[in-house]
Each structure stands twice: as structure tokens, then as C-alpha cells.
Amino acid sequence: xxxxxxxxxxxxxxxxxxxxxxxxxxxxxxxxxxxxxxxxxxxxxxxxxxxxxxxxxxxxxxxxxxxxxxxxxxxxxxxxxxxxxxxxxxxxxxxxxxxxxxxxxxxxxxxxxxxxxxxxxxxxxxxxxxxxxxxxxxxxxxxx
Numbered sequence: 001x002x003x004x005x006x007x008x009x010x011x012x013x014x015x016x017x018x019x020x021x022x023x024x025x026x027x028x029x030x031x032x033x034x035x036x037x038x039x040x041x042x043x044x045x046x047x048x049x050x051x052x053x054x055x056x057x058x059x060x061x062x063x064x065x066x067x068x069x070x071x072x073x074x075x076x077x078x079x080x081x082x083x084x085x086x087x088x089x090x091x092x093x094x095x096x097x098x099x100x101x102x103x104x105x106x107x108x109x110x111x112x113x114x115x116x117x118x119x120x121x122x123x124x125x126x127x128x129x130x131x132x133x134x135x136x137x138x139x140x141x142x143x144x
Contacts, residue, residue: 033116033120036120037119037120037123037124040120040121040124041123041124041127041128043124044064044121044124044125044128045124045127045128045131048060048064048128048132052132061129061132064125064128064129065129067121067125068122068125068126068129071118071121071122071125072122074118075115075118075119075122078111078115078118079108079111079112079115080108080111082112084104084105084108085108089101089105092104
């Protein structure tokens with residue numbers, strides 16, 4: 001009897017129905033990180049609005065802005081400016097052995113994975129400050 005050949009992964013992926021593809025994509029989502037992001041957004045936004053309602057705007061806005069700036073700069077420095085994302089193996093120095101090139105890309109991926117916790121604070125801070133800028137600084141000036 002002849003052995004059955006396995007279909008290539010691409011062919012199997014194309015044969016999936018849209019519902020099956022959606023299920024695969026939903027399984028790939030890191031739900032723990034999504035819940036952490038949503039929780040941090042609710043906590044930081046609520047804390048901000050409560051402190052603004054207590055007339056601490058003059059203190060809270062700069063603190064949130066400094067925290068956002070610090071986290072953004074820290075994220076970019078830790079991930080080396082995300083330069084490895086745009087590089088290919090051919091763009092690395094020719095005198096590097098293949099093992100060093102592999103280590104470079106592995107280190108870049110590991111750094112991005114380890115620093116994802118910063119994004120769960122950066123995005124809520126961006127949303128909070130963006131809301132405040134639109135609400136207070138633009139709508140008040142235009143329609144106030």
C-alpha cells in the first residue's frame with residue numbers, strides 16, 4: 001500500500017471555512033493580556049476622572065503624561081528602537097556568522113515578548129490622555 005502524502009500547511013489553511021479560520025484566530029489571542037489591558041484601562045481612566053473631579057487636574061495630567069513618556073522611552077530603549085523588525089538577514093554585517101545572526105533575531109523577539117507588559121500600561125495612558133485632550137482642550141475651546 002502506498003503511503004498518503006500530507007498536504008502542505010498552506011493548502012490545509014485554504015481549505016478551512018471562514019468560521020474555522022475565525023476560531024483559529026480567536027484561539028491564538030492571548031486572552032489574559034486582553035483582560036489585563038481592559039482592566040488597566042478601566043482602572044487608570046477611572047482614577048484619572050476621580051482625581052480630576054476632585055480638582056487635582058494640575059497634578060494628575062503631568063503625572064500621567066510623564067508616566068506615558070517614561071514608559072514609551074523605556075519600551076523603545078529596551079527593544080533597541082524596534083530596529084530588528086525592519087532588518088533582514090542580508091542587511092546584517094556580512095562578517096557575522098549565522099549563529100550570531102540567529103541569536104540577534106531571537107534576542108529581538110524575546111525582548112519584544114518580555115516588554116509586552118509595558119504596552120498594557122502605555123495604551124490605557126494614551127487613551128486616557130487622548131480623551132482628556134479631546135474633551136477639555138479641543139471641545140472646550142471650539143464649543144465652550
